[in-house]
Amino acid sequence: MAKSIDVSDLDIYYGDFLAVESVNMTIPARSVTALIGPSGCGKSTFLRSLNRMHEAIPGARVDGKIIVDGQSLYDPGVDPVEVRRMVGMVFQRPNPFPTMSIYENVLAGLRLNNKKLKKSAADQVVEKSLKGANLWNEVKDRLGKPGMGLSGGQQQRLCIARAIAVEPQVLLMDEPCSALDPISTSAIEDLIHELKSEYTIVIVTHNMQQAARVSEDTAFFNIAGTGKPGKLIEMNPTKKIFSVPDEPATEAYISGRFG
Amino acid sequence: MSTTTQAPRGSAPTRVQSLQRPRLPRWAPLLVALGAVAGAALLGLLLGWGLLSTGFVALLLFVVLMPVWSLVVENRRAAVDRLMTSLVWSAFLIALVPLLSLIWTVVSKGAPQINATFLTFSQFRTDLSQPVGIYHALIGTLLITLGATVIAVPIGIFTAIYIVEYGQKGRLARSITFLVDVMTGIPSIVAGLFAFALWILLFGPSARAGLGGSIALAILMIPIVVRSTEEMLRLVPDDLREASYALGVPKWRTIAKVVLPTALGGIVTGVTLAIARVVGETAPLLLIAGLTTRTNFNLFDGRMTTLPVLIFTQNANPGIPPPSGGEPPGIGIAWGGAFVLIVIVMLLNLVARVVGKYFAPKTGH
Numbered sequence: 001m002a003k004s005i006d007v008s009d010l011d012i013y014y015g016d017f018l019a020v021e022s023v024n025m026t027i028p029a030r031s032v033t034a035l036i037g038p039s040g041c042g043k044s045t046f047l048r049s050l051n052r053m054h055e056a057i058p059g060a061r062v063d064g065k066i067i068v069d070g071q072s073l074y075d076p077g078v079d080p081v082e083v084r085r086m087v088g089m090v091f092q093r094p095n096p097f098p099t100m101s102i103y104e105n106v107l108a109g110l111r112l113n114n115k116k117l118k119k120s121a122a123d124q125v126v127e128k129s130l131k132g133a134n135l136w137n138e139v140k141d142r143l144g145k146p147g148m149g150l151s152g153g154q155q156q157r158l159c160i161a162r163a164i165a166v167e168p169q170v171l172l173m174d175e176p177c178s179a180l181d182p183i184s185t186s187a188i189e190d191l192i193h194e195l196k197s198e199y200t201i202v203i204v205t206h207n208m209q210q211a212a213r214v215s216e217d218t219a220f221f222n223i224a225g226t227g228k229p230g231k232l233i234e235m236n237p238t239k240k241i242f243s244v245p246d247e248p249a250t251e252a253y254i255s256g257r258f259g
Numbered sequence: 260m261s262t263t264t265q266a267p268r269g270s271a272p273t274r275v276q277s278l279q280r281p282r283l284p285r286w287a288p289l290l291v292a293l294g295a296v297a298g299a300a301l302l303g304l305l306l307g308w309g310l311l312s313t314g315f316v317a318l319l320l321f322v323v324l325m326p327v328w329s330l331v332v333e334n335r336r337a338a339v340d341r342l343m344t345s346l347v348w349s350a351f352l353i354a355l356v357p358l359l360s361l362i363w364t365v366v367s368k369g370a371p372q373i374n375a376t377f378l379t380f381s382q383f384r385t386d387l388s389q390p391v392g393i394y395h396a397l398i399g400t401l402l403i404t405l406g407a408t409v410i411a412v413p414i415g416i417f418t419a420i421y422i423v424e425y426g427q428k429g430r431l432a433r434s435i436t437f438l439v440d441v442m443t444g445i446p447s448i449v450a451g452l453f454a455f456a457l458w459i460l461l462f463g464p465s466a467r468a469g470l471g472g473s474i475a476l477a478i479l480m481i482p483i484v485v486r487s488t489e490e491m492l493r494l495v496p497d498d499l500r501e502a503s504y505a506l507g508v509p510k511w512r513t514i515a516k517v518v519l520p521t522a523l524g525g526i527v528t529g530v531t532l533a534i535a536r537v538v539g540e541t542a543p544l545l546l547i548a549g550l551t552t553r554t555n556f557n558l559f560d561g562r563m564t565t566l567p568v569l570i571f572t573q574n575a576n577p578g579i580p581p582p583s584g585g586e587p588p589g590i591g592i593a594w595g596g597a598f599v600l601i602v603i604v605m606l607l608n609l610v611a612r613v614v615g616k617y618f619a620p621k622t623g624h
């Protein structure tokens with residue numbers, strides 16, 4: 001079910017401001033691809049263009065092609081809502097729905113889309129998704145309690161469960177651990193390891209060790225200065241990026257000598 | 260760096276700075292307050308002041324004495340702090356005076372009027388010996404306000420949704436916001452005249468109906484509902500909208516199922532307060548809903564009395580005082596009506612609080 005993503009000549013704008021310039025990359029299926037780079041270089045912007053969340057911001061637009069499974073995401077006939085059902089997303093800050101219980105949060109993607117589910121089928125989806133997110137054992141006795149009552153790390157795993165409950169083919173994660181403590185972070189990294197057998201995962205991270213630990217491939221973005229567009233500098237297997245990168249800029253950033 | 264000159268870790272610093280300062284005892288404000296009241300009372304007795312001026316002088320004494328004492332014993336910063344605290348408390352007490360006096364007057368004069376007869380009989384009678392009450396006005400108030408709510412709430416909420424979720428600070432959204440602000444300032448009599456004119460144009464010069472009153476009140480309610488709903492919708496974090504979009508939920512469904520439920524507590528509170536605001540309106544209803552002594556359950560036809568209109572007319576034409584002396588009967592009815600009206604508004608406020616709590620997003624802590 002996982003799909004690879006082909007990006008060609010992608011320019012991403014906020015109004016007139018070109019935030020990311022001419023990205024070309026291929027994100028392989030059933031593997032984890034990490035996006036690294038300094039703040040403001042357009043990692044989030046690029047990630048959000050992969051499921052057409054970018055255009056939720058007024059004035060934001062995209063030039064170029066993104067092809068998932070032979071379909072071009074930005075073709076005129078394509079419904080962004082359908083794209084988002086296929087390409088799920090987990091955000092930097094955990095954002096469970098505050099009016100819903102844990103159970104309802106997991107089912108939100110289905111329920112909000114008015115899917116009629118039998119009780120038994122719904123229970124199954126909830127259990128499978130929470131197990132998939134390594135959260136089942138911690139919450140199985142309090143599924144009716146509010147999702148906001150969980151710890152930050154549990155909330156983030158709840159958000160992952162919510163994202164995989166709609167069975168997307170690609171999972172985008174924007175710094176999913178940056179608001180979490182080391183133990184929760186390691187729980188989520190384990191989870192990413194397990195998920196990659198079924199999903200194509202793209203993860204933005206500021207943590208080099210994390211990129212090295214979880215990803216197969218790494219893409220390094222950089223920015224020439226404020227107001228300049230971000231660019232993809234290099235994309236290579238993670239092992240290579242962290243040992244013998246092609247570009248001196250990548251080497252400088254990874255070894256902390258970045259200016 | 261030489262290690263020999265460095266003081267060992269954890270040793271006491273050479274210069275100990277005292278953290279002690281002279282402080283007034285905890286009970287100092289209470290003492291000053293008692294003193295101020297006693298002093299003012301003494302002066303008042305000697306010079307024959309009324310209660311209000313005595314209280315005012317006591318407040319003044321407190322505001323002056325407290326900082327002065329503090330300045331002598333403590334320091335300047337503490338004195339300024341005491342002065343500001345005293346001023347804030349005085350402002351609070353002064354604001355409380357009219358409120359308490361109003362509630363006391365209405366309760367003491369209105370509560371004795373309340374009994375089953377008063378609440379369940381209308382003023383319509385065919386014989387002078389029959390009892391009268393405010394039932395017709397109670398029904399009128401409830402129905403007309405209900406009508407106004409039914410008209411104003413959907414319009415208000417949908418307008419707010421447009422402004423916040425779809426308008427995106429465009430020209431249309433900004434002009435709507437401006438017009439809503441203008442509407443907030445419409446005097447109620449103008450709203451009444453508008454509804455009156457509308458009604459006459461539609462149904463002829465002698466038409467009267469409670470619904471006309473509902474329209475007038477709705478015009479007053481709409482801007483309040485729009486404003487409060489707008490505020491509540493803006494408080495819903497964009498994170499939640501994005502989380503919903505990212506699950507492949509269309510925008511309108513996101514608004515209906517995520518944004519509105521999250522803001523529901525605040526919206527309901529705003530609506531309830533808007534109702535409380537218009538339930539006491541007299542002027543527009545006097546014009547359009549008219550006056551009757553009979554109970555009218557039909558919002559769409561015929562005159563309808565509401566509590567404020569009843570209070571107004573009973574006060575203006577209280578009737579003939581009983582031969583045995585005392586107040587004319589209308590005055591008692593007016594106080595009773597005022598009491599019931601205040602109780603209704605208080606209940607509405609209470610309901611708003613309970614409902615707001617009930618619908619507020621649960622944190623689980």
Ligand SMILES: Nc1ncnc2c1ncn2[C@@H]1O[C@H](COP(=O)(O)OP(=O)(O)O)[C@@H](O)[C@H]1O
Pocket residue numbers: 014017019037038039040041042043044045046057227230
């Ligand atoms: N909502 C927005 N409106 C306008 N500009 C934005 C918006 N979000 C991000 N940007 C700009 O786009 C550039 C890339 O930002 P972002 O993708 O958030 O970087 P990163 O995630 O790599 O830190 C930055 O210059 C930022 O100022």
Ligand SMILES: [Mg+2]
Pocket residue numbers: 043044045
């Ligand atoms: Mg970012």
